[in-house]
Amino acid sequence: MAFTEDTVVRTVRTAATRPARRAGTALSFVRTMLVFAVAWELLSTWTANPTLLPSPVAVLEALRELALDGELFRHAGVSLSRMVVSLAIAAGLAVPLGFAMGFSGSFDRIVDPTIELLRPISGIAWIPLALFLFGIGNALPVFIMTYAAFFPILLGTVAGVRGTDARLVDAARTMGVPLSTIVIRVVAPAALPSLMVALRLGIATAWTAVVAAELIGAPSGVGYAVEWYRELLMTPQVMAFIATIGFLGYLTDRAARSLSERWSPWAPKRSEA
């Protein structure tokens, strides 16, 4: 068991055919999760306190009931629709601003310090003030998520626009292409890969923020549901919703990744970030 063997194993695995590799990953996934479930089951039998640590079977049962009942999908739908709305607002604000900042150095020097002053204040730190401004309801989580997603999207857009090959812009200019066309046909395609990465980051940040915002100040959504069932001491339901939060986080990230592959297929393929 030296390093080299493992390295060789890894190289061989990389060279192996894709379906075989996928089957291997699936197998090790199932194996690991089985071991995890058995360890959990043993631990829960040993603690013998279903409120503190219910057995995995009870959690699956709770998950099934919540799904059949429709409650799971209702809360998930509420959280996801809030996320879509706030991402749309955040992108609608951040992308044009990012283009302007990436394009014009003097505009950037005026706006950038303000952005850098606000950026360290996390979206979550806005929750108390936003609670006062918006009250408990839909507006609060949407505001917090919009704020949280705004900064990664803005920075990614600026970086993408700045990263545009200056020779391409110069060439277009030499040929007398109007500025608006340059933006749409030259800069936007060049900036899109970076923008899509930024969007993925924005989704991840927004998802963390929504759970916090709903947990504290919303009457619905997955974050609310987790806290609601904790107060009722219904731990299987708490865990079922935690699993749902993780699963939705995973799904939204996958969705963003496949969107970016479809919309910017010319993006350089990067290894897992």
Next chain:
Amino acid sequence: MNARPFDFARGALLPIALVTLWQAWVMLAGPSRAPVPTRVALAAWDLVASNELPMALLQSVGRVFGGFAVAAALAVPLGLAMGTSARVERALDPLVESFRPIAAIAILPLAILWLGTGTAAAVAIVAYAAFFPIVINTVAGAQRVPATLLRAAATMGLGRAATLRTVVIPSALPSIGTGLRIGMGVAWTAIVAAELAVGAKAGGGGSGGVGQMMFVYYAYSIELNRIVVCMIAVGLVAFALDRLIRGALAFAMPWTAR
């Protein structure tokens, strides 16, 4: 390029304009409770002079360091093991990838259930939040060790431990550093969220810290000016922590400083 003071003045223009606008709006048309820059400044003075804010920040920062240390102590060895052994990686990667998308705040209700509303729950949340960026970057760093170096080490008859110490770790350090820096940022966000939520759910009598302080100013004594002071403090500490860890990393591995 001798335009530095000019640049600074231009950069300060927009914040000053915004703050003036805010002040004017509240004085002319705002609701009586709305926070105003002048009163925010007074509240900041009060909170600092009475030592309330520094103590709360100290408590929060202490929790962040505690949770961060736990996360690093678990994540770095685990990441090195996963990054150097395909077998360990195959066994543990599914677990890491399954838990990674679960936001740290979502674990909070469980943490409260298991550990109560005190420091232990807050530290656990911080450790959970910081764990994933550190482990993932450590794995990536350990896997990207140039194969020639590993082969050279093997040729020279280095054992597993010696290879780890002299080849893998030095080569993975910059990546581990990135993970630590990201982890620290996430940890600070998580502590504020955890303290806020604990404050919201434990009825104020919870565990202190700057997040809790903000919630008390929202829910019990409605002092929006003080909330704004706390927000600014949260931002300043986030900035300071980032600077601190960047400085520490640059000091520890000067060859990575750009």
